[in-house]
Amino acid sequence: MRVGRIYRFEASHRLHTSALAENENVEVYGKCANEGGHGHNYELVLLFEGEPDPITGMLFDRRKVDRRVQECLISKVDHRHLDDIIDEVTTGENLARVFKNWLDEEFAGGPRLVSVELVETPRNHFVAS
Amino acid sequence: MPATSRLRILRTVRFCAGHRYHSAALSEEQNREVFGACNRPHGHGHNYRLEVGVEGPVDPVTGMVINLADLDKLLRKIVVEKLDHSFLNYDVEYFADLIPSCENLVRYLWSVLEQPIAELGECRLSLIRLWESEDLYAELEKEPSQ
Numbered sequence: 007m008r009v010g011r012i013y014r015f016e017a018s019h020r021l022h023t024s025a026l027a028e029n030e031n032v033e034v035y036g037k038c039a040n041e042g043g044h045g046h047n048y049e050l051v052l053l054f055e056g057e058p059d060p061i062t063g064m065l066f067d068r069r070k071v072d073r074r075v076q077e078c079l080i081s082k083v084d085h086r087h088l089d090d091i092i093d094e095v096t097t098g099e100n101l102a103r104v105f106k107n108w109l110d111e112e113f114a115g116g117p118r119l120v121s122v123e124l125v126e127t128p129r130n131h132f133v134a135s
Numbered sequence: 136m137p138a139t140s141r142l143r144i145l146r147t148v149r150f151c152a153g154h155r156y157h158s159a160a161l162s163e164e165q166n167r168e169v170f171g172a173c174n175r176p177h178g179h180g181h182n183y184r185l186e187v188g189v190e191g192p193v194d195p196v197t198g199m200v201i202n203l204a205d206l207d208k209l210l211r212k213i214v215v216e217k218l219d220h221s222f223l224n225y226d227v228e229y230f231a232d233l234i235p236s237c238e239n240l241v242r243y244l245w246s247v248l249e250q251p252i253a254e255l256g257e258c259r260l261s262l263i264r265l266w267e268s269e270d271l272y273a274e275l276e277k278e279p280s281q
Binding site: 008009012013064067 | 170233234236239241269274
């Protein structure tokens with residue numbers, strides 16, 4: 007049995023790396039490298055796996071997990087500039103990996119997290135498992 | 136003939152139903168503590184969205200895994216007519232002593248759909264994914280056969 011829980015946050019970022027020259031950044035990242043940055047309404051799908059508790063009927067207590075996700079992730083990124091927080095280019099790929107690491111640490115004692123899907127826009131999904 | 140002869144189709148149906156999280160194994164106080172607002176005495180409800188995955192060989196003549204009209208008829212009878220505008224705790228025998236959580240509803244739907252879908256042809260039920268809201272879903276999946 008798997009249970010998916012969805013969270014949302016709004017943040018800005020800019021795709022840009024000092025490892026590349028300015029013209030190379032523009033070539034690779036296009037308008038995502040615009041100097042002032044831009045933003046998204048991000049969605050995160052946390053997928054958990056296990057068997058529901060026989061008494062509560064639930065794989066996990068939604069309110070408790072919500073509080074933990076709010077604390078360890080959402081509160082750190084919501085209405086922020088992601089480049090200020092994350093020490094890598096803030097591509098969907100890197101964000102999904104970083105968030106998966108944070109959440110793996112938070113849920114090391116369960117419930118078992120199997121994947122984290124970052125939805126940057128309805129056209130761009132990044133799954134870290 | 137394409138190389139992939141087996142595949143999965145997904146059909147979506149919707150129903151609206153009420154439920155309440157309350158366990159006889161817990162005291163009233165424990166029920167309130169564990170389930171919070173979900174334990175309120177008169178329950179609450181959801182617009183459920185159910186995704187049903189059916190896997191099987193593609194019929195070389197019809198080009199279909201399953202006739203969607205047959206699947207729809209079955210889903211209407213077993214899911215919608217039974218569950219739509221019901222109060223799950225009282226109206227579905229399966230939940231007489233079991234909390235109709237999203238997880239338990241998925242198990243219930245699997246138990247009532249598996250056999251009837253298998254009887255429709257060479258296909259079989261391969262996924263039940265139930266969305267309780269835009270923020271929560273539960274799913275059971277069977278690995279595709281080779």
